[in-house]
Amino acid sequence: SCISEEKIRKIAGQFDFTGELVSWSPCGSGHINGTWLLRYRIGNMGSIKVILQKINLEIFQNPDELMENISGVTEHLKKKIIENDGDPEREVLNLIPTKEGKNYLQDADGECWRAYIFITDAVSYDLVEKPEDFYESAVAFGRFQEMLADYPAETLHETIKGFHDTKKRFQTLKKAVECDSFRRAEKVQDEIDFAMQHEELAGIFGEFLQKGEIPLRVTHNDTKLNNVMIDIFTGKGICVVDLDTVMPGLAMDDFGDAIRFGASTALEDEKDLSKVSCDMGLYEIYVKGFLESCGDKLTPKEIELLPMGAKVMTYECGIRFLTDYLEGDHYFKTDWEGQNLDRCRTQFKLLSDMEKKWDIMQEIVNRYKPE
Numbered sequence: 001s002c003i004s005e006e007k008i009r010k011i012a013g014q015f016d017f018t019g020e021l022v023s024w025s026p027c028g029s030g031h032i033n034g035t036w037l038l039r040y041r042i043g044n045m046g047s048i049k050v051i052l053q054k055i056n057l058e059i060f061q062n063p064d065e066l067m068e069n070i071s072g073v074t075e076h077l078k079k080k081i082i083e084n085d086g087d088p089e090r091e092v093l094n095l096i097p098t099k100e101g102k103n104y105l106q107d108a109d110g111e112c113w114r115a116y117i118f119i120t121d122a123v124s125y126d127l128v129e130k131p132e133d134f135y136e137s138a139v140a141f142g143r144f145q146e147m148l149a150d151y152p153a154e155t156l157h158e159t160i161k162g163f164h165d166t167k168k169r170f171q172t173l174k175k176a177v178e179c180d181s182f183r184r185a186e187k188v189q190d191e192i193d194f195a196m197q198h199e200e201l202a203g204i205f206g207e208f209l210q211k212g213e214i215p216l217r218v219t220h221n222d223t224k225l226n227n228v229m230i231d232i233f234t235g236k237g238i239c240v241v242d243l244d245t246v247m248p249g250l251a252m253d254d255f256g257d258a259i260r261f262g263a264s265t266a267l268e269d270e271k272d273l274s275k276v277s278c279d280m281g282l283y284e285i286y287v288k289g290f291l292e293s294c295g296d297k298l299t300p301k302e303i304e305l306l307p308m309g310a311k312v313m314t315y316e317c318g319i320r321f322l323t324d325y326l327e328g329d330h331y332f333k334t335d336w337e338g339q340n341l342d343r344c345r346t347q348f349k350l351l352s353d354m355e356k357k358w359d360i361m362q363e364i365v366n367r368y369k370p371e
């Protein structure tokens with residue numbers, strides 16, 4: 001997040017707004033994009049704030065497609081928000097075009113930048129500290145799903161190919177076990193066995209999709225709490241941000257990943273597995289918020305499969321960590337030896353816990369599903 005004054009002035013100057021740039025600072029704790037908050041003075045009229053982001057081209061190789069997704073989805077959301085008398089400057093991300101009328105800027109070094117109107121009087125939290133915030137994130141992601149239910153999901157680009165293709169992730173794990181390039185397989189035979197015993201989870205959604213029993217949806221794919229802006233006065237979730245991974249996908253995947261991450265009682269790399277479980281209180285809160293805001297837009301099959309989404313996403317994440325451990329930790333950054341194995345173990349523990357609580361998980365969804 002280091003950037004020279006000259007550079008930031010040069011980049012910012014190419015976006016289509018006026019005013020005098022008076023200050024800038026790194027913003028948020030996202031670790032994918034570089035994000036800066038820029039303050040502008042406009043005559044004597046006061047100041048405006050703008051978010052400037054450098055797109056991570058290592059992860060997203062096709063900025064045209066990525067920005068086309070974001071433009072399409074935010075325009076659609078904006079229409080819905082206006083129809084519902086909402087605030088189109090705070091409840092959806094607003095892209096600021098470049099002076100040439102493009103939705104992002106490619107600079108002389110090949111780096112790509114975009115600008116958004118700053119969402120005022122709102123914060124985002126990294127961890128669930130208050131259950132209310134988790135509830136608000138469920139409402140916000142549910143509303144996102146609700147407003148995009150009539151968006152043609154198949155027109156979106158896959159910004160990361162096969163992101164939740166659990167079957168493919170499973171095949172990759174099998175290959176990693178066979179190759180065993182780092183001679184680690186023997187040490188993790190229990191985890192490999194667990195993954196193999198749960199192979200069924202890898203194919204279940206793909207089959208339903210193929211048979212036409214569940215629809216393709218617009219999905220967010222990074223449904224973490226810190227991607228929801230919470231109003232500092234009302235405590236309400238007002239806007240979903242971080243739309244890089246918006247793709248065609250399954251409603252259960254967004255729901256499931258939010259549970260996997262947000263309803264876990266421990267961090268993803270906790271070594272003491274006795275601390276890891278799926279908190280049914282938090283799970284219920286999320287189910288409630290999510291179904292209250294989008295329940296009537298989901299099909300009965302999708303609603304029935306929500307708890308399965310939590311299991312599938314937890315399984316998928318676990319096998320990805322295991323694969324990376326077997327392949328020598330080349331994908332997920334590690335701070336200690338075996339961190340990816342620790343991460344795999346928390347996910348498998350979480351999955352086992354969900355299996356124990358399976359009846360309750362289904363009963364809770366039943367309780368909150370629309371009549």
Ligand code: ADP
Nearest residue numbers: 028030031032033051116117118119124226242
């Ligand atoms: P990353 O992919 O790196 O997580 P995000 O798009 O989530 O990037 O941005 C990082 C953080 O910046 C967000 O969590 C949020 O707090 C803040 N942020 C992003 N866009 C805006 C905006 N338009 N207005 C206010 N804050 C924003």
Ligand code: MG
Nearest residue numbers: 030226227242
């Ligand atoms: Mg983010």
Ligand code: MG
Nearest residue numbers: 032222242244
């Ligand atoms: Mg992101």
